[in-house]
Amino acid sequence: MAIDPLLELLAQNARFSHQELAELLKKDEQEVANQMADWQKDGTILGYHTVINREQAGDDRVAAFIEVKLTPERGGGFDRLAMRIARFDQVSSCFLASGGYDLMVVVKGPSLMEVARFVSEKLSTIDGVLSTATHFRLKTYKENGFIFEQDEPEGRLVVSP
């Protein structure tokens, strides 16, 4: 199902002003503002963030992808444990996955040691966590739809027929 064109535009560029959005969608500016406020209230829009090439920005924080195996619980399955893990500030993403493990947890921290400590002290000690496998990120090629390598500069002629 296609999502609302306003959301589509915001997903591409959250910095469009209300006025620009209204013009692009041929709507009233107030209507756009109200709609966005409603979505923020009902949780359709969770936040607006900037995709930063952290390596280029000089950020040396590390990230790790952690495969977590869990014991499912009667009644709630994986949900309670997964939410318990997801709530840690160190966890930037947390997904339930099919296949060889249950949760894919993305953890970010200032250093290798910090992330390792989080995994060994917090994550693996939770009752119900059977095992973890930690993979440290070495390089980012694409994130949230953005390629981290600049395309060749535009080669179009300035004037063409």
Add this chain to the structure above:
Amino acid sequence: MDYSTVIADQVAAIPRSGIRDFFELVQGRDDVISLGVGEPDFRTPWNIREAAIYSLERGQTSYTSNLGLLQLRKLIAEYVEGFFNVSYAAEREVLVTVGVSEAIDLALRAMLNPGDEVIYHEPCYVSYSPSIAMAYGKAVSVSTHKDDGFSLKASELEKVITPKSRVLMLNFPTNPTGATIEREDLEEIAELCQKHDLMVITDEIYSELRYDDPEHLSIASLPGMKERTVLLHGFSKAFAMTGFRLGYACAPQPLIEAMMKIHQYSMLCAPITSQAAGIEALQNGAEAVAEMKQSYHQRRDYMVKRLNAMGLPCHTPGGAFYVFPEVGHLGLTSKEFAMQLLEATSVAAVPGDAFGACGEGFLRCCYATSMAEIVTAMDRMEQFVETLK
């Protein structure tokens, strides 16, 4: 050596392109926001580029059939039937060419005897009149007008038909005006073509990029017209594949056969890498086309609104990616306006007279550029127009 005696007469007689003049003015300036391009601002969708790479990896580097790869022609026939509602036999009624430009040249050369008259509507793409001249034809233009949204009216067309008229060239949606044509008008034109026994070359390269109306309507799909029409289309605009140079012609077999005779000796075949990319485009490109179209649509609406608001009146073009605002009422010619605009604001747009005399007094602004650049360009143009009032 006196080269003027070496250059063939019909080539020497072709005037320098107005686009080229303007290009030379703009070139070398590095701060320019250009509304002067005639191609999409999107890169070719990755799956299509990847198919070209894969084809090279597999070592597909040979000639193809003169007509083009059969698989591609079959996909073209299928696509044309679905989109234009005309059916052609992939084996003998489809010719893959190096862009629509080559196909225009082939169609004209295949049909014209020296002195035959070819009618085309202006303002129009820059190659029509020179292509006719190089095929030893006589170019006869019909002006179109802003009050008709630059569409072609049968009554205007009829005025220029003579016993020597052989071919009518159509281009809807139109470069540079973005004009489209209504069914009734197209039907009247089709009737005239049958009455006066005119062949039609219809360049429908922008046909996917239509924004308001019902579906695109090709003259080839009207009753009795397939037999007298050469339908030209290609991949450049809809799939953002300009540099691949890939187009095609669909026409009755004897015409394709005649065009193929010229094509096989002058071009041999379209590049196989581009043909492989074309196959992927037709198989898996529809979604990307729809996305790009939606994006153009938004930018068109914004530009039309801003231009009208700043006092450069323009109709809302139904297709392509050009807006054609009027500037003549400000006391400058198209060229003067474009040059002063460039000098004062570093915004480049092509003077309308580059597309035929009746484009004088207008400017072609292309909205196939980023929204941010369009916004800046419109802000600067607005300030510039204020200084002229």
